[in-house]
Amino acid sequence: MLTSRFMHVCGVIMGGTRASAEIVSALLRQGQARGEFTVPDIKVFSRVTIAMIEGLIVRQVMGASLDLPESPRGYAPS
Numbered sequence: 001m002l003t004s005r006f007m008h009v010c011g012v013i014m015g016g017t018r019a020s021a022e023i024v025s026a027l028l029r030q031g032q033a034r035g036e037f038t039v040p041d042i043k044v045f046s047r048v049t050i051a052m053i054e055g056l057i058v059r060q061v062m063g064a065s066l067d068l069p070e071s072p073r074g075y076a077p078s
Contacts, residue, residue: 017050024049 024046028039039045 020050021046 021043025042028042028046028049031037032039032042
């Protein structure tokens, strides 16, 4: 039971990670196509961008300046 739950959670996390990477990559390609900026490696830059955003969220939560009493799916961190 625990193994299947773990695999399900991993699948949800990886699905969200892939979706985030696709969104950021699409935004980078659009900006590059419009001549707004150039990106040497879209895949690397999208991963770095996501890591920065995730780091900011964690920093804000740990610093208690971002109040997350409940997530959209009803999970309240203890």
